[in-house]
Amino acid sequence: MVDLFAGDNTYDIALVAIDGRVVARAHSQKRTEIADAIELPYVSASNSRVYYLDRDRDIRYLKADGTSGLVTSVPGSATVHAAFAVTPDDARIAVALLDYSVNPVALTLYVEDIGGAHHSVIFTSTTKYVWPAGWHAGQLVVAYLGPSGTPFDSTTAKANYSGRDLTRYPYGPNPYGGINYHVINPVTAQREAIISGGGASGLPTRIGTAIVQGEAVDWNGQPLFWNSPQDYGSFSASGSLSPNGRVIAACCPDPGGAGQLVLWYQNGGRTVVSVDVTAGDWVGWFDDSHLVTGFYQTADGTPTVVDLSTNQVIQVSARGIVATMLPAGWD
Numbered sequence: 001m002v003d004l005f006a007g008d009n010t011y012d013i014a015l016v017a018i019d020g021r022v023v024a025r026a027h028s029q030k031r032t033e034i035a036d037a038i039e040l041p042y043v044s045a046s047n048s049r050v051y052y053l054d055r056d057r058d059i060r061y062l063k064a065d066g067t068s069g070l071v072t073s074v075p076g077s078a079t080v081h082a083a084f085a086v087t088p089d090d091a092r093i094a095v096a097l098l099d100y101s102v103n104p105v106a107l108t109l110y111v112e113d114i115g116g117a118h119h120s121v122i123f124t125s126t127t128k129y130v131w132p133a134g135w136h137a138g139q140l141v142v143a144y145l146g147p148s149g150t151p152f153d154s155t156t157a158k159a160n161y162s163g164r165d166l167t168r169y170p171y172g173p174n175p176y177g178g179i180n181y182h183v184i185n186p187v188t189a190q191r192e193a194i195i196s197g198g199g200a201s202g203l204p205t206r207i208g209t210a211i212v213q214g215e216a217v218d219w220n221g222q223p224l225f226w227n228s229p230q231d232y233g234s235f236s237a238s239g240s241l242s243p244n245g246r247v248i249a250a251c252c253p254d255p256g257g258a259g260q261l262v263l264w265y266q267n268g269g270r271t272v273v274s275v276d277v278t279a280g281d282w283v284g285w286f287d288d289s290h291l292v293t294g295f296y297q298t299a300d301g302t303p304t305v306v307d308l309s310t311n312q313v314i315q316v317s318a319r320g321i322v323a324t325m326l327p328a329g330w331d
Contacts, residue, residue: 109189
């Protein structure tokens with residue numbers, strides 16, 4: 001879980017176990033603020049640890065046993081924001097640099113070994129903006145801002161979305177900030193698939209991702225038809241697809257900005273879970289029977305772990321969004 005509102009340009013990380021215990025914590029500095037710059041993700045998960053950005057340059061790790069340390073550095077600065085994703089085997093890192101010192105903002109995307117060897121710039125642009133979100137089947141997954149997107153997030157544009165103040169909701173319907181994902185070759189940047197035409201929702205799983213319209217897509221970009229007579233997309237912007245691809249967890253049983261978590265099933269049916277959420281919150285799935293909820297704002301509510309097989313609900317002594325799962329589980 002990542003709490004972006006810890007204060008004093010800092011943020012907090014908490015690793016939450018399947019039984020609701022917080023097993024490790026870290027406190028870190030945010031990037032140097034650039035006026036109206038979009039918020040890029042701060043963390044990435046491999047099979048064994050969570051990596052996080054400390055200030056503009058340093059990439060550190062945190063393991064479930066509480067050990068942590070410095071891994072590598074990236075060329076972020078007071079005018080260049082960096083985002084990254086580490087491979088599941090901890091061997092390589094993909095980094096996007098958004099240079100706000102020039103107009104238009106310049107994107108550089110590169111891949112290298114942890115430590116800097118085999119550095120290769122694979123994509124540059126001043127019109128299309130992507131950044132690493134993770135890895136799937138050896139390919140790099142990038143979040144894409146859209147064909148007409150710019151890497152700015154103005155106060156005017158954020159002022160009102162379903163009655164909520166988006167200055168407090170930095171990412172949108174997923175923790176990676178793009179409207180969809182592109183699966184690309186990490187050597188040539190050749191695009192292999194587009195994951196959702198727009199509105200990728202929640203955290204991806206090994207099947208694919210939910211989308212805000214109330215459906216889901218797989219890693220080839222093919223739809224998983226939901227065909228629900230009461231689609232969650234009518235009530236919520238932030239559904240999360242289960243690892244088996246059969247359930248989407250999202251707010252709410254009735255229209256509105258806040259309510260209870262609902263499990264939406266393919267071809268109809270739903271189950272209301274006694275857990276408070278809002279229409280902008282997504283969840284993370286540990287497995288097909290356990291999930292963890294989070295909240296954008298520290299005052300919104302108490303995150304919980306839910307055991308769907310027993311209906312047990314465990315409060316979590318941490319705040320924030322479910323920013324990634326450990327392991328990420330995209331393969």
